[in-house]
Amino acid sequence: MNTQRAAVEILREKCVEHGLKLTPQRIAIYEAICHTTDHPSADKIFKKIKGKFPSMSFDTVNRTLLTFSAIGLLKVVEGHGDPKRFDPNLKQHHHFRCIRCNTIIDVYSRYYDSVKIPQDIQSRFTVLGKRVVLEGICKQCRKKS
Amino acid sequence: MNTQRAAVEILREKCVEHGLKLTPQRIAIYEAICHTTDHPSADKIFKKIKGKFPSMSFDTVNRTLLTFSAIGLLKVVEGHGDPKRFDPNLKQHHHFRCIRCNTIIDVYSRYYDSVKIPQDIQSRFTVLGKRVVLEGICKQCRKKS
DNA sequence: TTATTATATAGGATTAATTCTTAATTGCAA
DNA sequence: TTGCAATTAAGAATTAATCCTATATAATAA
Numbered sequence: 274m275n276t277q278r279a280a281v282e283i284l285r286e287k288c289v290e291h292g293l294k295l296t297p298q299r300i301a302i303y304e305a306i307c308h309t310t311d312h313p314s315a316d317k318i319f320k321k322i323k324g325k326f327p328s329m330s331f332d333t334v335n336r337t338l339l340t341f342s343a344i345g346l347l348k349v350v351e352g353h354g355d356p357k358r359f360d361p362n363l364k365q366h367h368h369f370r371c372i373r374c375n376t377i378i379d380v381y382s383r384y385y386d387s388v389k390i391p392q393d394i395q396s397r398f399t400v401l402g403k404r405v406v407l408e409g410i411c412k413q414c415r416k417k418s
Numbered sequence: 419m420n421t422q423r424a425a426v427e428i429l430r431e432k433c434v435e436h437g438l439k440l441t442p443q444r445i446a447i448y449e450a451i452c453h454t455t456d457h458p459s460a461d462k463i464f465k466k467i468k469g470k471f472p473s474m475s476f477d478t479v480n481r482t483l484l485t486f487s488a489i490g491l492l493k494v495v496e497g498h499g500d501p502k503r504f505d506p507n508l509k510q511h512h513h514f515r516c517i518r519c520n521t522i523i524d525v526y527s528r529y530y531d532s533v534k535i536p537q538d539i540q541s542r543f544t545v546l547g548k549r550v551v552l553e554g555i556c557k558q559c560r561k562k563s
Numbered sequence: 564t565t566a567t568t569a570t571a572t573a574g575g576a577t578t579a580a581t582t583c584t585t586a587a588t589t590g591c592a593a
Numbered sequence: 594t595t596g597c598a599a600t601t602a603a604g605a606a607t608t609a610a611t612c613c614t615a616t617a618t619a620a621t622a623a
Contacts, residue, residue, distance in 0.1 A: 294619045330573045353494045354502025369543050398514050401554040409546040439590050475602045
């Protein structure tokens with residue numbers, strides 16, 4: 274698949290750039306998370322990979338995800354005290370979180386992208402990223418009640 | 419102190435509203451968190467209270483904070499997989515998070531308050547809250563490097 | 564290629580965070 | 594007051610995250 278090849282190439286570049294080895298584990302983990310849009314936890318990725326890669330340890334998955342986060346291959350999304358959740362989507366986007374089922378859904382909006390950093394905030398901090406975070410009830414949970 | 423009395427009254431109202439008992443533990447915990455602006459974890463609140471209330475258990479602090487969160491007395495702030503952090507500030511506000519020291523600083527901005535919920539998002543979700551979340555380097559950490 | 568070496572991994576141990584269990588206590592309504 | 598349902602303390606159990614170390618391996622250079 275095209276997107277898979279692209280993923281390995283992106284990974285390879287980043288590894289070379291940071292002097293990291295391109296191991297089968299790293300490839301499997303990066304490909305696994307690239308196929309998600311639900312911001313999975315380390316444990317979810319671990320379980321997903323277990324079938325194809327029975328010898329992999331949870332520690333490797335967790336450590337690798339943190340490494341990826343450190344080199345900017347993915348981000349830890351803002352959560353609410355539950356296990357860390359990872360997001361391979363580096364494009365500017367926003368999040369909606371359901372307070373019932375705790376799902377985090379990507380929101381794309383030019384309008385939100387265009388929200389500016391006011392001058393007084395710029396002088397207080399070095400702002401590297403911004404995001405609009407919405408919360409409420411998702412469609413599925415709305416149906417249930 | 420005036421703000422302290424106010425805190426107890428707010429707590430009492432909410433407790434009556436939800437059929438909860440007004441216990442000394444709840445009062446102590448609510449007053450403690452009302453005096454913070456640094457979005458402390460349950461553990462920090464626990465340590466803060468320990469001096470005045472040596473018999474209180476960590477579990478009580480944690481459970482009580484979650485109860486407060488459930489009845490809307492405070493909120494669990496968006497974090498990054500670390501222990502839950504609580505925010506008694508229910509006024510519309512925004513957050514800046516330092517990626518170095520993990521401090522979360524309140525940001526007040528009329529401009530950010532005025533950011534709207536687009537129509538297509540309203541139709542997908544029942545949006546109950548919104549916040550602009552900034553991240554970057556805070557002043558203190560900028561000095562260090 | 565092959566040898567070398569620094570890095571990475573597996574798997575179990577450890578630590579930390581959170582939640583559960585239970586017996587005792589205590590607000591508060593009657 | 595009294596009775597009872599809600600709440601608490603304390604420790605156990607569970608779950609999440611990190612650390613340790615012996616082994617394996619990717620990448621480099623001969």
